[in-house]
Amino acid sequence: MKYQTKKKAFILLADGTIFYGKAVGNKEGTAFGEVCFNTGMTGYQEIFTDPSYFGQLMVTTNAHIGNYGTNNDEVESDSVKISGLICKNFSYEYSRIDADKSLEEFLEDNKLFAISDVDTRALVCHIREAGAMNAVISTEVDNLSKLKEALKEVPNMEGLELASKVSTTEPYFYGDANATYRIAALDIGIKKNILRNLAKRGAYVKVFPYNTSYQEMEAWNPDGYFISNGPGDPKPLEDAISAAKEIISNNKPLFGICLGHQVIALANGISTYKMHNGHRGINHPVLNLISGKGEITSQNHGFAINKKETEAHPEIEITHEHLNDNTVAGIKMKSKNVFSVQYHPEASPGPHDASYLFDQFFENIASSVDKDALV
Structure with missing residues (x-):
């Protein structure tokens, strides 16, 4: 031995x-x-x-x-x-x-x-x-x-901004430059398999640093926006929250995963909180409240969004719920082209129950592009 x-x-x-x-x-x-x-x-x-x-x-x-x-x-x-x-x-x-x-x-x-x-x-x-x-x-x-x-002397995770520690320092591209759609991805801790899932569905992705403004991303003329997963407390991410607010106000297609989900909630005035333990594993049960179907999901987060505030928000609908503790696992905006989830549809090696969310994002983008063409 x-x-x-x-x-x-x-x-x-x-x-x-x-x-x-x-x-x-x-x-x-x-x-x-x-x-x-x-x-x-x-x-x-x-x-x-x-x-x-x-x-x-x-x-x-x-x-x-x-x-x-x-x-x-x-x-x-x-x-x-x-x-x-x-x-x-x-x-x-x-x-x-x-x-x-x-x-x-x-x-x-x-x-x-x-x-x-x-x-x-x-x-x-x-x-x-x-x-x-x-x-x-x-x-x-x-x-x-x-x-x-x-x-x-080690700082507590609550209140700790860590996206700057893992984000790219310079914009970079992923995928085929001749792909059907262009997606601006705000990197607050992005995973490679997210980029793979976007690219294989026909996207050319430009990945931007965590503190990039909406104006800088919009200058690239993307068809849709994505806010990634990442570490730490979402509250200190003022630049990302500000960018999310402007993406939403301009009614651009937006998809957020995990930390990105929390940033979108904060952009809508919904607070977040540090969980007792968090959710970390590959067998977390989630109920899709729209379809009524259950999903086995990969999760990794120590913060969550306030459920009561989400339920009371006139523009937000809860789309997914964690079945172990009934925390919010997904939301969408009622009058905007925006949705997010608190788990990983790109999970590698799996499970892949939630991979349809990437298809949903591209359907939203296609719908938005068609509407723009009619204007």
Whole structure:
């Protein structure tokens, strides 16, 4: 067995609770972040590279992580975005024939510190009761007091603007320049598979930095607008909220996912709040209130929009509801060409129950373009 003698490591939570484990790869290290958990049994590489997880320590509830290795095509951004990994059994060997490398090599390449041999069931139960909080993982077992003080200085996720940490710094293009439609995408933490889904449906996408104005995007003359997923609290994203307001006021086709969904809600005067734990996994049940159909969805968010304010808003209709806790999972505007969801229809490796939402977006764009042609 590789690394029969592993370095001791531990997790120190902000409330003082400690869980013990071992360092993956026998590496020394320390990492800080908000501790959260994901219940998915597959897709760990996509999770680790999802910009929405920036600044978080990821607990994987599946008992085995790394057993199918990694593949260069299965990433959602250009680097690992989580702050650290916490798992039960770490697989140093892999069996998938089309894997490029082991998960250990992947983590080493991305300089990510990870710990295993943790009682993740007990840790997740604690987080579920006490709520998401900051934590530190470390092999510095003799420096507990120092790490406790350092942990106090880590900013809380509530009120934290992180989109600027993961957004592109310069606009770039994705897809075929001769595609049927042009879509302006505001990058507040966009995933690669979102771009793939837009491009394969006939879109040429121009991706703009998180603080781009409506006027700058509109100068490219897009047929529709998209606001992406991303990390952190949506409230500090004043530029994105302002851009959303102008897109809406000009009645342009607009689609938002996750953080983009929250930005659209804020643009309509609906408040957001930090959830006790958030939703992170690939089996979250959602009810489409328009069609009456259920959907199994991939979710990753720690904030949500205020349901009472949404129900009372004269211009907003709730289209989707999370069946575990009845939180708002989707909205649309009654008199504008705007809708959004609080989950991932582009989910990779899946599920794909909600991929129809991209088709709906393109139907909205086509309808808008046809109306403009008649004017």
